[in-house]
Amino acid sequence: MIDPETTDEYAKPLVPEQHLAKFALDSPAAAPRVAVIGAGISGLIAARTLREHGWEVVVFEKSRGVGGRAATRRADPGLSFDHGAQYFTARDPHFARQVE
Secondary structure, eight states: OOOHHHHHHHHSOOOHHHHHGGGOOSOGGGOOEEEEEOOBHHHHHHHHHHHHTTOEEEEEOSSSSSBTTEEEEEEETTEEEEEEOSOOOOOSHHHHHHHO
């Protein structure tokens, strides 16, 4: 059975300003190291956000390039195709600024 109260909590929109303070560090010397697994849109935005707040970040990606499911693959010289999402709509202004 799904707890509706928990579901409502997860369904609330993420307001970055409410959460960014949790990542702020008092001094650069205290900067923890963190690994981000995956260089897709989510991984890259997470890495950039953490770096902007003083964290030391290393991104690991299994593929040859970045982009995850929104990457362009090249099969032969002059032959490329979109892998996964060909386009997406960024309705949230915070997300839109990140992917510009």
